[in-house]
Amino acid sequence: MRSLIKLSLRIFICLIIVSCSGEKEADKYKIGFSQAMTTDNWRKEMNKSMRVEASMHPDLELEIKDAGNHIAKQITQIDDFIQEKVDVLIVSPIQSIPITPVIEKAMNAGIPVIVIDRKIEGRNFTAYVGANNIEIGRNAAKYIISHSENEATIIEITGQEGSSPAHERSIGFKNTLDSVPELQITYSIKGDWEKASIKDRLSSLLDTVKTPDYIFCHNDRMAMGAWEVARSKSLEDDIKIIGVDGLFGPNGGIQMVKDGLLDATLLYPTGGAEAIKMASDLIQGENINKYNILRTVVIDSVNVDIMQNQFDKMNQQQNDIEQQQAVIDEQIETYNSQSALIRIMIVLLLLLLFLTGWSIYLVVRIKKSKRELEINNKKIIVQRNQIENFAEKLKVSNESKINFFTALSHEFKTPLTLITSSIESIADRPNKELKGISHETNLIINNSRRLLRLINELLDFRKLENGTYNIKPVKTRIVPFLKNIVDDFRSEAVKRSVKLNFCPGNEDMEVYIDRDMMDKVFFNILSNAFKFTPKNGNILVAVNESENEVSIIFKDSGIGIPKEEFKRIFDPYMQGSNNLKPSSGLGLFISKQFVELHEGSISVSSHQGAEFKISIPKGKAHFKDVDVSEIETDFQSSTSYKLPETIPAEEPGNVALDKNAETVLIIEDNTDLSYVLKKKLSTDYHVYLSDGTDGIEKALEIIPDVIICDLNLPTKNGFEICGELKSDLRTSHIPTIILTALDDKESRLKALKAGADTYITKPFNYEILRESLKSALYNREKLRYYYTNRIDEVKDEHFENAEQNFLKDLNAFIDENLRDPDFSVEELAGKLNISRVQLYRKVKALLGISISEYISAQRLNKARNLLQQSDMNISEIAYEVGYSSPGYFSTSFKNKYGISPKQLKS
CATH class of the missing domain: 3.40.50.2300 (Response regulator)
Structure with a gap:
């Protein structure tokens, strides 16, 4: 017992350790970057762009080391990266020559090296990223040439001696100016990229020489120093200063140009993001260019606003990316903490289960007498659960099969109706010639075929369920085989006004198929296409050939299939939720099974209709333990879809009927x-x-x-x-x-x-x-008789149906307007919110008289009541019921009742 407790504690401790250790973090690739210095905004912008780009690659880990403009320190840092065996090394050299050996050392160690901004001696590196500094010098010179009308004197302020950008910018600048004798570099001052290094020497120079027309500085910081010196001598308006870098921000070159401090600056891209992208490509094993030159541009008063707007947008996008990355990091941290909590809970749950099992074990050992009973109880519970599960599955299966046979029976009933109806029609004319019954006989033939197809479909389904369907592949030219099936649908296409296109491709392509199976597959999919394609729609059948398989595509412009039902459309008994037409739900299931017996595949997609693609492998190697026939014989389709040969020229019309017929x-x-x-x-x-x-x-x-x-x-x-x-x-x-x-x-x-x-x-x-x-017409006639003989009572009854309510409203509107001789049928229809024609037809159907006759009957009926019950004279009564002429009233009254108003009054 004591040893068991010790074992339990050990297991518990191990589980806790495993849960706390967490899942092993996914492998990450490390990128080391040796930065020359970070004392200026340009270098800071380079670091920032690298971090943002690295954050887009979850598998990359970026480490930046700042050399602080000390060559020895940078060499030490690169050595450290080599010892760490980073996957990619990025270096921004302080000076070219001293850094070259340690970079060669990294290359010899098998570490790819990307040199950024400044170059090294030789070509022993993987890739270089940076702007063309010679081109920057040339562009500065070209800018001065384009803006100088006559002679001009120029002072050049270079970068740190020994750095490749300073050397190359000077070469490009001088070589370009040499082509214009009027433009001369009168003096050159060597700086170290910071403005403090040139201010004293430039101030002394300006005190002793003629004021120059231009000052070209190798970066914007030294250009700012030159402007401050010029302003201290009140020469800021006389000297045009050109810088390099073109940084965005309050202290950047773009803002200096916009504020008029600099005449122009040349954009010098940092290349940070590009370097990280190259590092990622190297890690992924992709090939990259050795020299990757970044584009530069001159920024002056002409384009400064455009450039600033572009940088504003880029900066905003970058800030958005950083914020999104911060949110993602926070969510990852939350996920990790929750994962750790879940793991601890799982450990506790496992421990609980273990202790529960242990407790059961102790109880079983203590209560040996109950062991057999508990075992029996557990068996009973398991058996009960199994029975319940089996009953539930049986219920679902029975419901599916009941639904299937219900749907199938509905499919049988319409053709049976047509067959029995046609047979009755033939039986009614036993002694007549048979010329008039060709349509009925063709209906019987067609619907008999339809029933046969449904029965065959049911038998195929049964064979597939039992696994007794044997495939008999035969060498077949697929295009003629498919063309015969498509041609069977031509008359159906004409009948439905559907455009049926067949794109056969190579007519000699051969495959091994069971012709009867594939005939049923192609027929089923084509018949579905016709079933769901509207009038004037399109159906396309195309055959494509690749190296290993033949693909047959069926595309229609019908109602399509809901995307969420793609995976279930081939299930047995399945019908699309947008399919309102009855079907068995077996056709596509059987088609899929037949295609898979050929080691092929069938898929569906839906966009403005449905598209089925059937792929059949070439050759016969995929048929194992199956006899394959190499002899191509004629094939007679068992699913013919031909229409009746005799089709009536036109629909039967309503010939020689009375116009009042129902x-x-x-x-x-x-x-x-x-x-x-x-x-x-x-x-x-x-x-x-x-x-x-x-x-x-x-x-x-x-x-x-x-x-x-x-x-x-x-x-x-x-x-x-x-x-x-x-x-x-x-x-x-x-x-x-x-x-x-x-x-x-x-x-x-x-x-x-x-x-x-x-x-x-x-x-x-x-x-x-x-x-x-x-019977329906007779019942309506009885209702009409009821209404026409109880007109006086209709408006006073308790109404219980729509017709009585209609008559109630009709009588009310007529009664309200009875005194108006101009009250028309159009006005009455408008009050009832129906058209004049619909009012006429409804009143005629309900009362058997026209609406005009009904209004006249109402007028005369009220007139008769007034003649019998009031003291009004005949003229007053005529006006009261809407007659404009007492004489016309008297004539109408006598025609209706056979007695004049005067006689009735007396």
């Missing part, structure tokens, strides 16, 4: 079913069709007597259409018959709540539909 609006997206229903109903009714996209609009335009509506429609479903029409004053009176494949109680109840009058499921008997139409 109108029927059919809202159905299946064109074959719409055609059949219209053909059957056109002998008795005026029939109008809608594919569902404009169902509500057509109902409002036509105001039909009856509406037949499907549930599964492309935009709004039948529940929504029925609900909107029943809640609209203009269409609330129209009987609605729901025609659908859904046969469940919930759908029926939902349809009734939406206001449907009749619910008929597919497949249906045409006689049932016809009798349902007659």
